[in-house]
Amino acid sequence: MFRAVKLYTDKLKQLKGFYGNVLGLTILESGDEFFKLSIGTSTLTFQESSHNTAYHFAINIPGNQFTLAKHWAKERVTLNREDAVDEIYYSRFNADAFYFEDPAGNIIELIARRHVDKWSDFSIDSLINLSEVSITTPFVQEVGEQIQAIGVHVSGHVDIDPKELNFLGSKDTFILLVPPNRRWYFSKKISITSPIEIELTDGQTISISEDGKINII
Numbered sequence: 001m002f003r004a005v006k007l008y009t010d011k012l013k014q015l016k017g018f019y020g021n022v023l024g025l026t027i028l029e030s031g032d033e034f035f036k037l038s039i040g041t042s043t044l045t046f047q048e049s050s051h052n053t054a055y056h057f058a059i060n061i062p063g064n065q066f067t068l069a070k071h072w073a074k075e076r077v078t079l080n081r082e083d084a085v086d087e088i089y090y091s092r093f094n095a096d097a098f099y100f101e102d103p104a105g106n107i108i109e110l111i112a113r114r115h116v117d118k119w120s121d122f123s124i125d126s127l128i129n130l131s132e133v134s135i136t137t138p139f140v141q142e143v144g145e146q147i148q149a150i151g152v153h154v155s156g157h158v159d160i161d162p163k164e165l166n167f168l169g170s171k172d173t174f175i176l177l178v179p180p181n182r183r184w185y186f187s188k189k190i191s192i193t194s195p196i197e198i199e200l201t202d203g204q205t206i207s208i209s210e211d212g213k214i215n216i217i
Helices: 012-022 063-074 140-149
Strands: 002-009 027-031 034-039 042-048 056-062 088-090 095-101 107-113 129-136 166-170 173-178 196-200 205-208 214-216
Touching: 002 129, 012 027, 012 034, 012 042, 042 129, 056 063, 063 095, 063 107, 107 129, 129 196, 140 166, 140 173, 140 214
Parallel strands: 002 042, 056 107, 129 173
Antiparallel strands: 002 196, 027 034, 034 042, 056 129, 088 095, 095 107, 166 173, 196 205, 205 214
């Protein structure tokens, strides 16, 4: 679902060093005000901004590499914990996950889909694609309805809940639609409205402004 995602940050230099040097991800392009990362079949761009922003996103990895991925991550970052554990199994998605944060406080999740195998050591080549990307907006109902109108529906055949976390998408890729002031799982961070641009694999682009309004092209 995610061809390209653009996030905004007031810590561009720190993030470029983190993703490029600490995690060792491939930087496809960079300039004074942005850099673009390769994440499997998706790209992730960080664009410089003067505003404080915060996001959650997840990356799909092979299910059989979960333990290897945790070892790889622990050599580079400190894993987040929830109820004294640093991993979780999501029965709804048949997937295992762990979390950590970048220098801007963005919450990164590596989620291992148990139906996907790759027989090799874990490396950045194991990253499949962007799995989940958060949209935080005070206009959850309106934004959710417009996203569903372009064919990205709420998972589980339920209605949009303006007060809760909503999964829009299918299979292994989802937009996470959430109101402000909700604590992110495996974190002490609270969701805040932040601008974002999401280009879907069908060519449509979803843009969220700094005040949480949506525009779809």
